[in-house]
Amino acid sequence: MTWSEMQPLLEQACWDTLYMVGWSTLIAVVGGLPLGILLVLTDRGGLLQNLTANKVIGQVVNIARSLPFIILMVALMGFTRSITGTTIGVEAAIVPLAVGAIPFFARLVETAVREVDHGLVEAVQSMGGNTWTIVRRVLVPESLPSLISSTTTTIVALIGYSAMAGTVGAGGLGDIAIRYGYQRFETQLMWVTVAILAVVISVIQFAGDYAARSLHRRGSHAGPAPKLRLLKAAS
Amino acid sequence: MITTSGLTKVYRARGREVTALDGVDLHVREGEVYGVIGQSGAGKSSLIRCVNLLERPTAGTVTVAGQDLTALAGRGPRAGRELRQARSRIGMVFQHFNLLSSRTVQDNVELPLEILGTSGQERSRKALELLDLVGLADKAKSYPAQLSGGQKQRVGIARALAGDPKVLLSDEATSALDPETTRSILALLRDLNRQLGLTVLLITHEMDVVKSVCDSAALMENGRIVESGTVSELLATPGSELASALFPLGGEASGEDRTVVDVTFQGESATQPVISQLARTYNIDISILGAAIDTVGGLQVGRMRIELPGRYEDNVVPIGFLRERGLRIDVLGHETEPVKEGAK
Numbered sequence: 001m002t003w004s005e006m007q008p009l010l011e012q013a014c015w016d017t018l019y020m021v022g023w024s025t026l027i028a029v030v031g032g033l034p035l036g037i038l039l040v041l042t043d044r045g046g047l048l049q050n051l052t053a054n055k056v057i058g059q060v061v062n063i064a065r066s067l068p069f070i071i072l073m074v075a076l077m078g079f080t081r082s083i084t085g086t087t088i089g090v091e092a093a094i095v096p097l098a099v100g101a102i103p104f105f106a107r108l109v110e111t112a113v114r115e116v117d118h119g120l121v122e123a124v125q126s127m128g129g130n131t132w133t134i135v136r137r138v139l140v141p142e143s144l145p146s147l148i149s150s151t152t153t154t155i156v157a158l159i160g161y162s163a164m165a166g167t168v169g170a171g172g173l174g175d176i177a178i179r180y181g182y183q184r185f186e187t188q189l190m191w192v193t194v195a196i197l198a199v200v201i202s203v204i205q206f207a208g209d210y211a212a213r214s215l216h217r218r219g220s221h222a223g224p225a226p227k228l229r230l231l232k233a234a235s
Numbered sequence: 236m237i238t239t240s241g242l243t244k245v246y247r248a249r250g251r252e253v254t255a256l257d258g259v260d261l262h263v264r265e266g267e268v269y270g271v272i273g274q275s276g277a278g279k280s281s282l283i284r285c286v287n288l289l290e291r292p293t294a295g296t297v298t299v300a301g302q303d304l305t306a307l308a309g310r311g312p313r314a315g316r317e318l319r320q321a322r323s324r325i326g327m328v329f330q331h332f333n334l335l336s337s338r339t340v341q342d343n344v345e346l347p348l349e350i351l352g353t354s355g356q357e358r359s360r361k362a363l364e365l366l367d368l369v370g371l372a373d374k375a376k377s378y379p380a381q382l383s384g385g386q387k388q389r390v391g392i393a394r395a396l397a398g399d400p401k402v403l404l405s406d407e408a409t410s411a412l413d414p415e416t417t418r419s420i421l422a423l424l425r426d427l428n429r430q431l432g433l434t435v436l437l438i439t440h441e442m443d444v445v446k447s448v449c450d451s452a453a454l455m456e457n458g459r460i461v462e463s464g465t466v467s468e469l470l471a472t473p474g475s476e477l478a479s480a481l482f483p484l485g486g487e488a489s490g491e492d493r494t495v496v497d498v499t500f501q502g503e504s505a506t507q508p509v510i511s512q513l514a515r516t517y518n519i520d521i522s523i524l525g526a527a528i529d530t531v532g533g534l535q536v537g538r539m540r541i542e543l544p545g546r547y548e549d550n551v552v553p554i555g556f557l558r559e560r561g562l563r564i565d566v567l568g569h570e571t572e573p574v575k576e577g578a579k
Contacts, residue, residue: 047313123333125314126287127347127398128323137346141337215337 001186009176010192016090016171017200021158023094028101028154033147035061035102036109037135047121047131061103069161072100073168093170097161105154112146113139145216152208156201173197236402236434237263237286242295244281244458255281256292257458263451265401268428268435270445272477273455279438282455283406286436287325288318299325300401323351326395330407332387334379340390341366341375347397365393369423385416392423396431403427405437409444417441421448446481467529471501471536473563482527484540488568494543494550495524499563500535509560510541517553520544540567 035057041047042054067075073096077087080095120138129137140147163174173193181190244256255278263269273279284290286297288308296305299321307318314322334343344362353361366372369389379387388408395403405424409417425448427433439445445452445466453463454477462469462477469478489495498509514521521541528537543550547566557564 117331117333119329119331119333120335122289123327123329123394124346124350125289126322126325126327126404127350127394128319128321129350130319131313133350137349138335142335144337 001180001189006189006192009180009189010173010196013171013173013176013193014196016175017159017162017173019090020093020097020162020165020170020172021155024097024101024158024162025151025155027094027098028105028158029151031098031102032105032154033109033140035106037113037139039106039110040113040139041131041135047134061106064099064103065107067100069096069100070164070167072096073164088169090165090170090172092168093162093165093172097158097165100161101154101158104157105150108150108153109143109147112143112150115146116142145212148208148212148215152205152212155204155208159197159201159204173200236265236267236300237261237269237436238298239282239286240296242282242285242297243293244278244285244290245293254458256285256295258295259455259458259460261453261460261463263434263436265434266428266432267450268425268437268448270449270452271436271438271455271460272440272442272445272452273438274440277455278458279440279455280406281458283404283436283438286404287322287327288314323347323398324400324402326392326398326400326403328388328391328395328403328405328408330410332379332384332391332411334387334390334394336379338378339375340371340377340379340382343379343390344393344397347394351398361397362393365396366390368396368427369393383416384412385419388412388416388420389423392420392427396427396433401432401434403433403435405435407439408437410439410441414443417444418447424448442480452477452481467536470527470529470538471499473499473501474565478527478538482538484525484527484538489547489566490568491546492544494545494547494554495567496541496543496550496554496557497565497567498539498541498557499565500528500537500539501561501563507560509557509562510539512560513553513556516556519553 039054039057039061042050042057044051064072073093076096076099080092081087083095084091086092116139120142121134124134124138162170162172163178165172166175166178173196177190177193177197180186181193239259239261242256242259242261243254246253246255257278259278259282261271261282271279271282281290285292286299288297288304291308292305296303298304302321304318304321307315307321335346338346341359341362344365345358348358348361363372363375366375369392371386371389371393374382374386379390382390391408403424408424409420412420421444424435424437428435437444437449449466451463451465452469453460455461462472462475464472466481469475470482472478484497487495510521510523513519521543524540524542526537526539528535528539543553554564554566
């Protein structure tokens with residue numbers, strides 16, 4: 001396969017991946033953030049302590065996370081059709097990707113929010129703040145660096161999942177690598193795809209780390225965020 | 236200004252019950268600095284956290300500025316609107332400052348105003364004014380992590396004052412600071428108390444804190460207040476643990492050639508120059524080892540430790556003379572030393 005043959009394939013695949021991962025990340029964040037915060041708030045000693053709700057949410061999240069993505073995709077076909085009107089193509093892949101990523105992201109959010117010093121919550125309570133104020137002014141802003149890292153992890157995981165989206169004819173870089181590279185022995189194309197994926201993931205990871213670190217460094221003795229360095233400095 | 240009556244807090248954990256507060260009656264007058272001192276585990280932290288109901292008391296009532304907060308609390312762990320409004324009028328500073336690291340100093344001070352719904356312009360005007368008051372006008376744009384401990388606590392104090400509270404609660408505010416910084420923070424609290432007429436309730440485990448700023452003090456042990464009163468009242472209370480800890484008197488116990496006596500002045504007796512009368516009447520040399528005297532309403536109250544030459548048996552008559560004058564006498568290191576009276 002020549003480069004001119006590969007190029008349109010790869011271009012389309014890049015856009016497909018970007019489209020799928022972009023939308024599913026957005027939905028995962030929108031859905032997972034409140035879910036993760038709710039997991040913390042409803043837990044024992046939480047501001048909205050409700051152990052029954054906590055158990056139910058926790059179990060749903062656990063079950064959703066324990067399903068392998070490919071099974072989830074098949075299992076959700078009915079649901080996908082009811083939303084997008086189809087079970088094949090890029091749009092159809094976004095639904096299971098988002099559904100799979102919501103609980104994943106929610107658990108990461110839960111861990112990040114739990115790290116926030118309880119003293120800060122008490123301080124805002126002592127000022128007369130309500131639960132919503134505490135979520136908006138304390139829990140989210142104080143855990144923002146961790147939330148950004150969690151988002152990065154979720155994006156990288158979604159890029160991995162999206163390789164399986166080819167099963168429902170959604171295309172994308174992973175799909176090209178499997179269909180052309182593996183099944184048609186176009187080894188060259190497979191390696192090009194892998195290289196593109198590696199670059200994409202590195203860039204995302206790097207950008208995420210940088211954003212998280214510059215927020216974290218804000219106000220620390222180290223001063224403003226460090227200049228971009230190619231070698232990962234000891235953080 | 237702050238009154239608690241029969242305040243009780245019982246923690247239940249895994250079937251075990253721990254009584255942190257056991258019927259605490261506290262009365263803090265308007266405009267005074269009131270110190271509650273006690274060792275860790277004495278219940279003082281539970282007490283101060285019950286005052287703004289961060290901790291729900293198991294029984295008893297809390298009244299702040301004439302408002303019964305326990306009645307506002309309602310049921311369940313969530314604070315209703317009325318309780319939240321009442322809390323916004325009570326400032327609180329914390330041992331570990333509890334500043335939001337994601338906000339600048341100014342934004343931290345503005346936070347209570349945001350909660351109160353103050354407009355942006357007014358918020359920043361007020362925040363800068365308060366930062367000026369605590370001496371940090373130049374740090375408005377810094378982040379908390381760039382400040383020293385003392386500066387952080389100043390921000391904490393400015394933040395606590397943002398809602399124009401009448402009452403300030405200080406939960407071990409100086410315990411994480413070095414002695415020098417502690418003094419400057421206490422001086423600031425003292426100034427605010429005088430300038431703004433702020434009533435301050437502080438808890439601490441350091442006697443020096445009480446000594447340097449408090450008008451009144453209470454000693455807590457095992458969830459109970461065992462002694463309380465104004466510093467002068469405590470000084471005049473014979474056998475007051477708090478007074479002897481606040482104003483320790485030096486000197487060794489009585490021995491073969493000396494008798495050491497603690498004299499507590501109370502009321503009329505203190506107006507007479509008894510020590511000089513004693514020296515003249517019996518022609519003995521008296522050494523004053525230490526004294527803590529305060530003048531309240533024209534009367535002297537306090538304690539003095541003096542040393543008389545000779546054994547106790549040789550000094551029975553002079554000691555009798557002092558007792559006749561209405562003074563409370565405790566002989567140190569002698570078996571006839573009276574048992575400490577029950578604390579007030």
